[in-house]
Amino acid sequence: MRIYGLDLDQAGRCIHYHLSVDVAAMKCARCQRYYACYQCHDALENHRFAASNKDDWPVMCGICGCLMQFEQYQQGSCPRCGHDFNPGCHRHCRIYFK
Ligand SMILES: [Zn+2]
Ligand SMILES: [Zn+2]
Ligand SMILES: [Zn+2]
Numbered sequence: 001m002r003i004y005g006l007d008l009d010q011a012g013r014c015i016h017y018h019l020s021v022d023v024a025a026m027k028c029a030r031c032q033r034y035y036a037c038y039q040c041h042d043a044l045e046n047h048r049f050a051a052s053n054k055d056d057w058p059v060m061c062g063i064c065g066c067l068m069q070f071e072q073y074q075q076g077s078c079p080r081c082g083h084d085f086n087p088g089c090h091r092h093c094r095i096y097f098k
Contacts, residue, residue, distance in 0.1 A: 016040065058096065
């Protein structure tokens with residue numbers, strides 16, 4: 001499964017978020033695509049990013065491709081490869097999850 005976004009690197013980091021920890025891709029409930037961030041999504045799609053249900057595999061790790069539930073994502077690192085996620089992303093919770 002691929003990650004969508006603007007100028008992505010191999011781990012799904014985009015032009016907006018490109019720290020080492022910015023590897024979580026979020027799923028839009030409407031187009032069912034995993035995007036590096038909502039800004040990338042809104043620039044490339046003709047609809048606004050639609051929040052996914054917390055138990056509908058809303059997050060994908062850009063390092064190993066592991067899909068996870070919100071609960072797992074909230075632990076702060078990938079359950080499969082252990083790569084840390086950006087704690088600052090929680091500020092955008094309401095955009096990504098419902
Ligand atoms: Zn969408
Ligand atoms: Zn982006
Ligand atoms: Zn991973």
